[in-house]
Amino acid sequence: MIPATGKPSLAPKARLRFDRISGGDMLLYPERGLALNGTAASILKLCDGDRTVEGIVGELHREYLDRTDDDVRHEVSEFLEDLLKRGLLRVLG
Amino acid sequence: MTEAHRPYTLVAELTYACPLHCVYCSNPVDLARHAATLDTASWLRVLREAEGLGVVQVNLTGGEPLLRQDLEEIVEEAHRLDLYTNLITSGIPLERERLARLRALGLSNVQVSIQDSRPAGSDRIAGTEAFHRKLAVARWVKELGFPLTLNTVLHRENLDHVEEVVALAEELHADRLELANTQYLGWALANRRALIPARAQIEKARSIAAAARTRLEGRMEVLFVVPDYYAEFPPSCMDGWGRRFLVVSPDGLLLPCLLAHTLPDLTFANVREGPLADLWNDSPGMNAFRGESWMPDPCRTCDKRTVDFGGCRCQAYHLTGNAAATDPACTLSPHHGLVEGAREEAVAPGAHLVPFRYRWPRA
Numbered sequence: 506m507i508p509a510t511g512k513p514s515l516a517p518k519a520r521l522r523f524d525r526i527s528g529g530d531m532l533l534y535p536e537r538g539l540a541l542n543g544t545a546a547s548i549l550k551l552c553d554g555d556r557t558v559e560g561i562v563g564e565l566h567r568e569y570l571d572r573t574d575d576d577v578r579h580e581v582s583e584f585l586e587d588l589l590k591r592g593l594l595r596v597l598g
Numbered sequence: 599m600t601e602a603h604r605p606y607t608l609v610a611e612l613t614y615a616c617p618l619h620c621v622y623c624s625n626p627v628d629l630a631r632h633a634a635t636l637d638t639a640s641w642l643r644v645l646r647e648a649e650g651l652g653v654v655q656v657n658l659t660g661g662e663p664l665l666r667q668d669l670e671e672i673v674e675e676a677h678r679l680d681l682y683t684n685l686i687t688s689g690i691p692l693e694r695e696r697l698a699r700l701r702a703l704g705l706s707n708v709q710v711s712i713q714d715s716r717p718a719g720s721d722r723i724a725g726t727e728a729f730h731r732k733l734a735v736a737r738w739v740k741e742l743g744f745p746l747t748l749n750t751v752l753h754r755e756n757l758d759h760v761e762e763v764v765a766l767a768e769e770l771h772a773d774r775l776e777l778a779n780t781q782y783l784g785w786a787l788a789n790r791r792a793l794i795p796a797r798a799q800i801e802k803a804r805s806i807a808a809a810a811r812t813r814l815e816g817r818m819e820v821l822f823v824v825p826d827y828y829a830e831f832p833p834s835c836m837d838g839w840g841r842r843f844l845v846v847s848p849d850g851l852l853l854p855c856l857l858a859h860t861l862p863d864l865t866f867a868n869v870r871e872g873p874l875a876d877l878w879n880d881s882p883g884m885n886a887f888r889g890e891s892w893m894p895d896p897c898r899t900c901d902k903r904t905v906d907f908g909g910c911r912c913q914a915y916h917l918t919g920n921a922a923a924t925d926p927a928c929t930l931s932p933h934h935g936l937v938e939g940a941r942e943e944a945v946a947p948g949a950h951l952v953p954f955r956y957r958w959p960r961a
Contacts, residue, residue: 516745516773517743517744517745517773518706518707518745518773518774520682520706522654522680522682524652524654526604526652531654533654533655533682534682534707534745535682535684535706535707535709535745535747535773535774536607536655536657536684536747536774538606538654538655538682589816590815590816591816591819592773592815592816592817592818592819
């Protein structure tokens with residue numbers, strides 16, 4: 506489990522790139538790429554190594570007002586855990 | 599262009615020249631036949647137009663891409679285009695200063711090949727003394743802040759060393775380990791009798807790799823690629839013909855895979871002939887095996903045709919003489935006996951006495 510006070514950032518091998526053709530963002534890493542949906546891209550853009558997980562949840566909640574706080578928290582932590590398992594995320598703190 | 603045929607990866611084979619002589623090299627066996635290599639300006643144009651077509655990653659490979667003196671310019675342009683750029687290298691010849699320069703120019707990832715966990719075995723496969731220099735390069739890669747991919751091609755002589763290869767990758771702090779079994783095409787087909795392993799060897803190595811993948815989750819990505827000869831169904835070669843990979847050979851041919859130009863009766867365009875988009879969409883060779891209309895039985899009615907796209911066309915041709923045949927690696931192929939026969943070579947008496955045919959000339 507990533508703690509709420511953990512500060513996530515992309516691993517050195519991963520990079521976000523806007524994809525002109527789909528109009529969405531992609532997460533690129535060696536020999537692979539993930540097409541991100543809007544929420545996933547919003548989460549990753551906030552993973553700057555300064556913001557905490559709880560801070561990211563707060564900012565996203567402001568962006569997605571139709572969702573409950575718990576809903577957003579669940580989605581953020583599930584997504585970040587998945588990236589951590591893939592070695593695409595670093596968490597400090 | 600539709601999403602069905604959108605290239606995501608450009609495989610830029612910058613040269614067929616290489617200081618190594620690996621016995622399973624995926625380059626064509628008639629290296630010397632190929633024409634003049636593309637110049638710098640052409641490669642820069644290929645990068646720009648590939649990006650325009652949808653490419654987001656570029657693999658700079660060969661041969662040995664470090665032999666190109668214009669590698670820096672190519673990396674710089676790829677970075678300007680915001681492409682994720684992988685250098686696929688033997689690590690030879692390379693100075694630390696040059697690697698640092700490539701880092702500053704925006705190279706994203708470095709993949710270093712190690713032929714075995716043991717120096718003698720590694721140098722024997724490469725046909726030259728290289729093992730210790732490769733380890734030094736792998737260390738520089740990490741010291742300079744790059745992600746490191748370690749790639750080891752597996753075969754009869756090193757499959758029993760997979761545990762050591764994993765340990766070496768950990769010691770080098772690799773971010774990704776590719777344990778890729780030899781696929782029997784190119785030079786590897788010429789050396790098949792000397793390289794093909796027995797099934798038990800593969801099964802044991804696969805379970806070691808699986809355990810390492812679990813243990814190293816989040817730290818190191820561990821990939822284990824089974825040889826087609828031991829798969830029940832063929833994998834989707836290159837994600838299907840002319841769908842996701844755009845390959846440009848050293849002499850400028852636009853190809854769907856590294857060996858498509860070894861198939862007879864196909865015409866591939868040279869990137870010198872026109873805009874990449876036109877060639878990608880319209881070149882007869884690129885369209886030869888797109889879609890399903892070319893498929894024979896049993897592929898045309900098979901549930902797996904949308905998963906494996908009929909398997910590998912080069913394997914079909916080099917084993918059966920017919921590029922449109924069902925991939926003989928598939929257990930449903932009427933030619934599957936060719937693959938079963940090759941597997942028997944692995945356990946035949948005297949199998950260990952077959953000499954290597956080294957990749958030669960240097961091209």
